[in-house]
Amino acid sequence: MSFNNLDTLYRQVIMDHYKNPRNKGSIENGSMTVDMNNPTCGDRIRLTMNVENGIVQDAKFDGEGCSISMASASMMTQAIKGKDSETALKLSSIFSDMMQGKDYDDDIDLGDIEALQGVAKFPARIKCATLAWKAMEKGINEA
Template sequence: MSFNNLDTLYRQVIMDHYKNPRNKGAIEEDSITVDMNNPTCGDRIHLTMKIEDGKVVNAKFDGEGCSISMASASMMTQAVKGLEVEKAIKLSHIFYDMMLGKDYDEDELDLGDIEALQGVAKFPARIKCATLAWKAMEKGCQAEE
Protein backbone atom coordinates (compact mmCIF):
# COMPACT_ATOMS: atom_id res chain seq x y z
CA MET A 1 0.00 0.00 0.00
CA SER A 2 1.42 3.38 -0.95
CA PHE A 3 2.09 6.08 1.64
CA ASN A 4 -0.76 8.26 0.27
CA ASN A 5 -3.25 5.40 0.54
CA LEU A 6 -2.10 4.61 4.07
CA ASP A 7 -2.31 8.27 5.05
CA THR A 8 -5.85 8.45 3.66
CA LEU A 9 -6.84 5.29 5.52
CA TYR A 10 -5.44 6.66 8.79
CA ARG A 11 -7.36 9.92 8.32
CA GLN A 12 -10.55 7.96 7.72
CA VAL A 13 -10.01 5.96 10.94
CA ILE A 14 -9.41 9.15 12.93
CA MET A 15 -12.50 10.84 11.48
CA ASP A 16 -14.60 7.74 12.12
CA HIS A 17 -13.65 7.76 15.81
CA TYR A 18 -14.26 11.52 15.96
CA LYS A 19 -17.71 11.40 14.31
CA ASN A 20 -18.75 8.07 15.88
CA PRO A 21 -16.93 7.96 19.22
CA ARG A 22 -16.82 4.67 21.05
CA ASN A 23 -17.52 4.63 24.80
CA LYS A 24 -18.91 8.16 24.91
CA GLY A 25 -20.66 8.95 28.17
CA ALA A 26 -20.01 8.31 31.83
CA ILE A 27 -20.00 5.39 34.25
CA GLU A 28 -22.20 6.36 37.15
CA GLU A 29 -21.61 3.82 39.92
CA ASP A 30 -18.31 3.15 41.69
CA SER A 31 -16.13 4.78 39.08
CA ILE A 32 -12.87 6.66 39.08
CA THR A 33 -13.29 10.13 37.60
CA VAL A 34 -10.53 12.17 36.03
CA ASP A 35 -11.01 15.62 34.50
CA MET A 36 -8.19 17.08 32.44
CA ASN A 37 -7.83 19.89 29.96
CA ASN A 38 -5.30 21.33 27.60
CA PRO A 39 -5.47 25.11 28.13
CA THR A 40 -3.36 25.78 25.03
CA CYS A 41 -6.04 24.57 22.64
CA GLY A 42 -9.15 24.12 24.78
CA ASP A 43 -9.40 20.32 24.63
CA ARG A 44 -10.99 18.86 27.73
CA ILE A 45 -11.88 15.35 28.81
CA HIS A 46 -14.01 13.84 31.54
CA LEU A 47 -12.93 10.21 31.89
CA THR A 48 -14.68 7.64 34.06
CA MET A 49 -13.22 4.20 34.63
CA LYS A 50 -14.22 1.11 36.53
CA ILE A 51 -11.32 -0.97 37.78
CA GLU A 52 -11.89 -4.32 39.48
CA ASP A 53 -9.28 -6.83 40.60
CA GLY A 54 -6.49 -4.87 38.90
CA LYS A 55 -8.26 -4.78 35.54
CA VAL A 56 -9.92 -1.95 33.61
CA VAL A 57 -13.41 -3.39 33.16
CA ASN A 58 -14.95 -0.24 31.69
CA ALA A 59 -13.88 3.19 30.48
CA LYS A 60 -15.99 6.03 29.09
CA PHE A 61 -15.28 9.63 28.22
CA ASP A 62 -16.98 12.88 27.54
CA GLY A 63 -15.48 16.17 26.54
CA GLU A 64 -14.82 18.52 23.72
CA GLY A 65 -11.90 19.25 21.52
CA CYS A 66 -10.31 18.74 18.16
CA SER A 67 -10.72 15.61 16.07
CA ILE A 68 -7.36 14.23 17.20
CA SER A 69 -8.13 14.67 20.90
CA MET A 70 -11.60 13.12 20.74
CA ALA A 71 -10.58 10.30 18.36
CA SER A 72 -7.66 9.46 20.64
CA ALA A 73 -10.01 9.29 23.65
CA SER A 74 -12.33 6.96 21.74
CA MET A 75 -9.44 4.72 20.70
CA MET A 76 -7.92 4.72 24.19
CA THR A 77 -11.15 3.65 25.90
CA GLN A 78 -11.54 0.82 23.41
CA ALA A 79 -7.96 -0.30 23.83
CA VAL A 80 -7.78 -0.40 27.63
CA LYS A 81 -11.07 -2.16 28.34
CA GLY A 82 -10.27 -5.61 29.65
CA LEU A 83 -6.58 -4.89 30.20
CA GLU A 84 -4.82 -5.26 33.50
CA VAL A 85 -3.93 -1.83 34.89
CA GLU A 86 -0.23 -2.57 34.41
CA LYS A 87 -0.77 -3.37 30.71
CA ALA A 88 -2.96 -0.29 30.22
CA ILE A 89 -0.14 1.88 31.56
CA LYS A 90 2.38 0.00 29.40
CA LEU A 91 0.19 0.65 26.35
CA SER A 92 0.15 4.31 27.30
CA HIS A 93 3.96 4.39 27.33
CA ILE A 94 4.06 2.70 23.91
CA PHE A 95 1.60 5.34 22.68
CA TYR A 96 3.82 8.16 24.02
CA ASP A 97 6.84 6.66 22.24
CA MET A 98 4.82 6.53 19.02
CA MET A 99 3.78 10.18 19.49
CA LEU A 100 7.41 11.20 19.90
CA GLY A 101 8.40 9.33 16.75
CA LYS A 102 10.42 6.80 18.74
CA ASP A 103 10.59 3.12 17.90
CA TYR A 104 8.10 1.00 19.77
CA ASP A 105 7.47 -2.71 20.04
CA GLU A 106 4.50 -3.34 17.74
CA ASP A 107 4.28 -6.97 18.81
CA GLU A 108 4.06 -6.38 22.55
CA LEU A 109 0.49 -5.03 22.57
CA ASP A 110 -1.92 -4.73 19.66
CA LEU A 111 -2.39 -1.05 18.86
CA GLY A 112 -5.29 -1.59 16.46
CA ASP A 113 -6.84 1.72 15.37
CA ILE A 114 -4.39 3.62 17.59
CA GLU A 115 -1.74 3.25 14.88
CA ALA A 116 -3.76 5.74 12.82
CA LEU A 117 -2.49 8.46 15.17
CA GLN A 118 1.19 7.85 14.41
CA GLY A 119 1.22 10.72 11.90
CA VAL A 120 0.60 13.16 14.76
CA ALA A 121 4.31 12.81 15.59
CA LYS A 122 4.98 15.07 12.57
CA PHE A 123 3.02 17.89 14.24
CA PRO A 124 4.53 18.58 17.69
CA ALA A 125 1.81 21.08 18.61
CA ARG A 126 -0.83 18.34 18.25
CA ILE A 127 0.89 15.74 20.45
CA LYS A 128 -0.73 17.22 23.57
CA CYS A 129 -4.13 16.79 21.88
CA ALA A 130 -3.47 13.11 21.21
CA THR A 131 -2.06 12.32 24.66
CA LEU A 132 -4.65 14.11 26.84
CA ALA A 133 -6.96 11.10 27.24
CA TRP A 134 -4.00 8.79 27.83
CA LYS A 135 -2.70 11.01 30.62
CA ALA A 136 -6.17 10.99 32.17
CA MET A 137 -6.26 7.18 31.98
CA GLU A 138 -2.87 6.87 33.64
CA LYS A 139 -3.94 9.25 36.40
CA GLY A 140 -7.08 7.15 36.95
CA CYS A 141 -5.08 3.92 37.07
CA GLN A 142 -2.62 5.40 39.55
CA ALA A 143 -5.49 6.60 41.75
CA GLU A 144 -6.63 2.97 42.03
CA GLU A 145 -3.22 1.67 43.18
Template sequence: MSFNNHLDTLYRQVIMDHYKNPRNRGVLEGDSVDINMNNPTCGDRIHLTMKVENGKIVDAKFEGEGCSISMSSASMMTQAIKGKTVEEALTLSKVFSEMMQGKEYDDSIDLGDIEALQGVSKFPARIKCATLAWKAMEKGLYTNKQ
Protein backbone atom coordinates (compact mmCIF):
# COMPACT_ATOMS: atom_id res chain seq x y z
CA MET A 1 0.00 0.00 0.00
CA SER A 2 1.41 3.40 -0.95
CA PHE A 3 1.93 6.32 1.42
CA ASN A 4 -0.99 8.20 -0.18
CA ASN A 5 -3.31 5.24 0.35
CA HIS A 6 -2.29 5.08 4.02
CA LEU A 7 -2.89 8.82 4.33
CA ASP A 8 -6.32 8.56 2.67
CA THR A 9 -7.25 5.74 5.06
CA LEU A 10 -6.07 7.75 8.06
CA TYR A 11 -8.00 10.81 6.88
CA ARG A 12 -11.16 8.74 6.39
CA GLN A 13 -10.76 7.37 9.93
CA VAL A 14 -10.40 10.89 11.37
CA ILE A 15 -13.51 12.07 9.47
CA MET A 16 -15.55 9.06 10.61
CA ASP A 17 -14.37 9.50 14.22
CA HIS A 18 -15.62 13.11 14.25
CA TYR A 19 -18.86 11.99 12.60
CA LYS A 20 -19.56 9.12 15.02
CA ASN A 21 -18.18 10.93 18.11
CA PRO A 22 -18.84 14.62 17.44
CA ARG A 23 -17.05 17.11 19.65
CA ASN A 24 -18.97 20.09 21.03
CA ARG A 25 -22.42 18.76 20.15
CA GLY A 26 -25.23 20.79 21.69
CA VAL A 27 -26.45 24.34 22.10
CA LEU A 28 -24.98 27.09 24.26
CA GLU A 29 -27.54 28.76 26.49
CA GLY A 30 -27.61 32.41 27.43
CA ASP A 31 -25.88 35.23 25.62
CA SER A 32 -24.36 33.59 22.57
CA VAL A 33 -24.05 34.08 18.83
CA ASP A 34 -26.73 31.89 17.25
CA ILE A 35 -26.69 30.91 13.54
CA ASN A 36 -28.77 28.50 11.50
CA MET A 37 -27.66 27.60 7.99
CA ASN A 38 -28.47 24.88 5.52
CA ASN A 39 -27.34 23.55 2.18
CA PRO A 40 -30.56 23.14 0.18
CA THR A 41 -28.84 21.11 -2.55
CA CYS A 42 -28.17 18.17 -0.21
CA GLY A 43 -30.19 18.83 2.94
CA ASP A 44 -27.28 19.42 5.34
CA ARG A 45 -28.21 21.84 8.10
CA ILE A 46 -26.37 23.28 11.08
CA HIS A 47 -27.28 25.25 14.17
CA LEU A 48 -24.11 26.86 15.54
CA THR A 49 -23.83 28.72 18.83
CA MET A 50 -20.70 30.54 19.97
CA LYS A 51 -19.87 32.49 23.09
CA VAL A 52 -17.61 35.44 22.26
CA GLU A 53 -16.08 37.48 25.08
CA ASN A 54 -13.61 40.32 24.63
CA GLY A 55 -12.93 39.36 21.01
CA LYS A 56 -12.25 35.69 21.86
CA ILE A 57 -14.36 32.62 21.14
CA VAL A 58 -14.60 31.01 24.56
CA ASP A 59 -17.01 28.24 23.54
CA ALA A 60 -18.73 26.82 20.46
CA LYS A 61 -21.32 24.10 19.99
CA PHE A 62 -23.32 22.77 17.07
CA GLU A 63 -26.33 20.68 16.26
CA GLY A 64 -27.50 19.59 12.88
CA GLU A 65 -27.94 16.80 10.44
CA GLY A 66 -26.24 15.88 7.25
CA CYS A 67 -23.56 13.79 5.68
CA SER A 68 -20.41 12.63 7.44
CA ILE A 69 -18.38 15.40 5.78
CA SER A 70 -20.59 18.28 6.96
CA MET A 71 -21.01 16.97 10.50
CA SER A 72 -17.34 16.01 10.98
CA SER A 73 -16.29 19.39 9.58
CA ALA A 74 -18.55 21.12 12.14
CA SER A 75 -17.01 19.03 14.93
CA MET A 76 -13.48 19.85 13.78
CA MET A 77 -14.30 23.54 13.31
CA THR A 78 -15.77 23.99 16.79
CA GLN A 79 -12.66 22.34 18.27
CA ALA A 80 -10.35 24.53 16.22
CA ILE A 81 -11.95 27.90 17.02
CA LYS A 82 -12.38 27.54 20.79
CA GLY A 83 -9.92 29.80 22.53
CA LYS A 84 -9.07 31.69 19.34
CA THR A 85 -9.64 35.38 18.78
CA VAL A 86 -12.28 36.34 16.24
CA GLU A 87 -9.49 37.35 13.84
CA GLU A 88 -7.67 34.03 14.28
CA ALA A 89 -10.90 32.11 13.64
CA LEU A 90 -11.61 34.11 10.48
CA THR A 91 -8.03 33.53 9.28
CA LEU A 92 -8.45 29.80 9.92
CA SER A 93 -11.67 29.89 7.90
CA LYS A 94 -9.90 31.63 5.02
CA VAL A 95 -7.12 29.02 5.02
CA PHE A 96 -9.72 26.21 5.15
CA SER A 97 -11.63 27.75 2.23
CA GLU A 98 -8.44 28.00 0.16
CA MET A 99 -7.63 24.36 0.96
CA MET A 100 -11.15 23.29 -0.09
CA GLN A 101 -10.79 25.15 -3.38
CA GLY A 102 -7.49 23.37 -4.08
CA LYS A 103 -5.59 26.67 -3.87
CA GLU A 104 -2.23 27.32 -2.26
CA TYR A 105 -2.80 28.04 1.42
CA ASP A 106 -0.72 29.14 4.39
CA ASP A 107 0.52 25.78 5.69
CA SER A 108 2.30 27.45 8.60
CA ILE A 109 -1.11 27.46 10.31
CA ASP A 110 -1.68 24.18 12.15
CA LEU A 111 -4.98 22.75 10.91
CA GLY A 112 -4.83 19.62 13.05
CA ASP A 113 -7.68 17.21 12.26
CA ILE A 114 -9.11 19.67 9.73
CA GLU A 115 -6.39 18.59 7.31
CA ALA A 116 -8.26 15.28 6.97
CA LEU A 117 -10.85 17.13 4.87
CA GLN A 118 -8.27 18.10 2.26
CA GLY A 119 -9.32 15.26 -0.08
CA VAL A 120 -12.83 16.74 -0.32
CA SER A 121 -11.42 19.38 -2.68
CA LYS A 122 -11.28 16.66 -5.37
CA PHE A 123 -15.09 16.37 -5.22
CA PRO A 124 -16.61 19.77 -6.07
CA ALA A 125 -20.14 18.67 -5.13
CA ARG A 126 -18.98 17.91 -1.57
CA ILE A 127 -17.10 21.17 -0.93
CA LYS A 128 -20.31 22.89 0.22
CA CYS A 129 -20.79 20.06 2.72
CA ALA A 130 -17.36 20.67 4.24
CA THR A 131 -17.68 24.46 4.31
CA LEU A 132 -21.23 24.79 5.72
CA ALA A 133 -20.16 25.06 9.38
CA TRP A 134 -17.37 27.47 8.45
CA LYS A 135 -19.77 29.74 6.54
CA ALA A 136 -22.06 29.69 9.59
CA MET A 137 -19.14 30.67 11.83
CA GLU A 138 -18.13 33.52 9.51
CA LYS A 139 -21.71 34.79 9.26
CA GLY A 140 -22.07 34.71 13.04
CA LEU A 141 -18.81 36.53 13.69
CA TYR A 142 -19.36 39.16 10.99
CA THR A 143 -22.97 39.91 11.98
CA ASN A 144 -22.18 40.00 15.70
CA LYS A 145 -19.00 42.09 15.68
CA GLN A 146 -18.45 43.51 19.13
Protein backbone atom coordinates (compact mmCIF):
# COMPACT_ATOMS: atom_id res chain seq x y z
CA MET A 1 0.00 0.00 0.00
CA SER A 2 1.43 3.39 -0.92
CA PHE A 3 2.17 5.99 1.75
CA ASN A 4 -0.64 8.25 0.51
CA ASN A 5 -3.19 5.42 0.71
CA LEU A 6 -1.97 4.45 4.18
CA ASP A 7 -2.11 8.07 5.33
CA THR A 8 -5.68 8.36 4.02
CA LEU A 9 -6.67 5.13 5.76
CA TYR A 10 -5.17 6.33 9.05
CA ARG A 11 -7.01 9.64 8.78
CA GLN A 12 -10.27 7.75 8.19
CA VAL A 13 -9.69 5.60 11.29
CA ILE A 14 -8.97 8.68 13.42
CA MET A 15 -12.07 10.47 12.14
CA ASP A 16 -14.21 7.38 12.72
CA HIS A 17 -13.13 7.24 16.38
CA TYR A 18 -13.70 11.00 16.70
CA LYS A 19 -17.17 10.97 15.16
CA ASN A 20 -18.21 7.61 16.66
CA PRO A 21 -16.25 7.37 19.92
CA ARG A 22 -16.09 4.03 21.64
CA ASN A 23 -16.59 3.92 25.41
CA LYS A 24 -17.76 7.53 25.69
CA GLY A 25 -19.49 8.30 28.95
CA SER A 26 -18.77 7.48 32.55
CA ILE A 27 -18.92 4.49 34.81
CA GLU A 28 -21.24 4.84 37.76
CA ASN A 29 -19.31 3.92 40.86
CA GLY A 30 -16.14 3.45 38.82
CA SER A 31 -13.21 2.43 40.96
CA MET A 32 -11.24 5.47 39.82
CA THR A 33 -11.76 8.80 38.12
CA VAL A 34 -8.99 10.91 36.67
CA ASP A 35 -9.46 14.43 35.32
CA MET A 36 -6.75 15.86 33.09
CA ASN A 37 -6.46 18.71 30.66
CA ASN A 38 -4.09 20.09 28.09
CA PRO A 39 -4.05 23.84 28.70
CA THR A 40 -2.09 24.39 25.49
CA CYS A 41 -5.08 23.63 23.30
CA GLY A 42 -7.99 23.23 25.72
CA ASP A 43 -8.42 19.45 25.52
CA ARG A 44 -9.90 17.98 28.68
CA ILE A 45 -10.77 14.44 29.66
CA ARG A 46 -12.40 12.61 32.52
CA LEU A 47 -11.43 8.96 32.52
CA THR A 48 -13.31 6.49 34.69
CA MET A 49 -12.04 2.95 35.07
CA ASN A 50 -13.24 -0.06 36.95
CA VAL A 51 -10.18 -2.09 37.90
CA GLU A 52 -10.76 -5.30 39.84
CA ASN A 53 -8.01 -7.70 40.88
CA GLY A 54 -5.57 -5.83 38.66
CA ILE A 55 -7.74 -6.18 35.52
CA VAL A 56 -9.29 -3.21 33.73
CA GLN A 57 -12.88 -4.41 33.67
CA ASP A 58 -14.22 -1.24 32.07
CA ALA A 59 -12.95 2.15 30.93
CA LYS A 60 -14.90 5.15 29.69
CA PHE A 61 -14.04 8.74 28.93
CA ASP A 62 -15.80 12.01 28.64
CA GLY A 63 -14.53 15.42 27.70
CA GLU A 64 -13.94 17.67 24.79
CA GLY A 65 -11.08 18.44 22.52
CA CYS A 66 -9.61 18.06 19.10
CA SER A 67 -10.11 15.02 16.90
CA ILE A 68 -6.72 13.59 17.87
CA SER A 69 -7.28 13.72 21.63
CA MET A 70 -10.81 12.32 21.46
CA ALA A 71 -9.90 9.59 18.93
CA SER A 72 -6.90 8.62 21.04
CA ALA A 73 -9.11 8.33 24.15
CA SER A 74 -11.54 6.13 22.23
CA MET A 75 -8.73 3.88 20.99
CA MET A 76 -7.05 3.73 24.40
CA THR A 77 -10.20 2.65 26.23
CA GLN A 78 -10.75 -0.09 23.66
CA ALA A 79 -7.15 -1.26 23.98
CA ILE A 80 -7.02 -1.53 27.78
CA LYS A 81 -10.40 -3.13 28.52
CA GLY A 82 -9.86 -6.66 29.75
CA LYS A 83 -6.11 -6.15 30.14
CA ASP A 84 -4.19 -6.37 33.38
CA SER A 85 -2.72 -3.14 34.73
CA GLU A 86 0.82 -4.12 33.76
CA THR A 87 -0.19 -4.68 30.12
CA ALA A 88 -2.14 -1.41 30.05
CA LEU A 89 0.95 0.45 31.28
CA LYS A 90 3.12 -1.37 28.72
CA LEU A 91 0.73 -0.29 25.96
CA SER A 92 1.05 3.27 27.24
CA SER A 93 4.84 3.03 27.13
CA ILE A 94 4.73 1.69 23.57
CA PHE A 95 2.34 4.47 22.58
CA SER A 96 4.63 7.08 24.14
CA ASP A 97 7.61 5.70 22.19
CA MET A 98 5.55 5.79 19.00
CA MET A 99 4.56 9.42 19.65
CA GLN A 100 8.21 10.37 20.12
CA GLY A 101 9.20 8.69 16.88
CA LYS A 102 11.22 6.04 18.71
CA ASP A 103 11.37 2.38 17.80
CA TYR A 104 8.72 0.51 19.74
CA ASP A 105 7.85 -3.07 20.57
CA ASP A 106 5.76 -4.16 17.60
CA ASP A 107 5.15 -7.66 18.95
CA ILE A 108 1.94 -6.31 20.45
CA ASP A 109 -0.88 -5.63 17.99
CA LEU A 110 -1.83 -2.00 18.46
CA GLY A 111 -4.85 -2.22 16.17
CA ASP A 112 -6.40 1.18 15.44
CA ILE A 113 -3.84 2.91 17.67
CA GLU A 114 -1.29 2.65 14.85
CA ALA A 115 -3.36 5.23 12.98
CA LEU A 116 -1.97 7.84 15.37
CA GLN A 117 1.69 7.22 14.49
CA GLY A 118 1.70 10.18 12.08
CA VAL A 119 1.12 12.53 15.03
CA ALA A 120 4.83 12.14 15.83
CA LYS A 121 5.53 14.46 12.88
CA PHE A 122 3.63 17.26 14.63
CA PRO A 123 5.22 17.87 18.06
CA ALA A 124 2.53 20.35 19.09
CA ARG A 125 -0.11 17.61 18.74
CA ILE A 126 1.67 14.91 20.76
CA LYS A 127 0.16 16.20 24.03
CA CYS A 128 -3.27 15.90 22.42
CA ALA A 129 -2.69 12.26 21.54
CA THR A 130 -1.17 11.31 24.91
CA LEU A 131 -3.68 13.04 27.22
CA ALA A 132 -5.94 10.00 27.75
CA TRP A 133 -2.92 7.71 28.11
CA LYS A 134 -1.43 9.95 30.82
CA ALA A 135 -4.79 9.89 32.62
CA MET A 136 -4.82 6.09 32.48
CA GLU A 137 -1.25 5.87 33.80
CA LYS A 138 -2.09 8.23 36.65
CA GLY A 139 -5.19 6.25 37.59
CA ILE A 140 -3.43 2.89 37.58
CA ASN A 141 -0.37 4.18 39.40
CA GLU A 142 -2.49 5.79 42.11
CA ALA A 143 -4.66 2.71 42.59
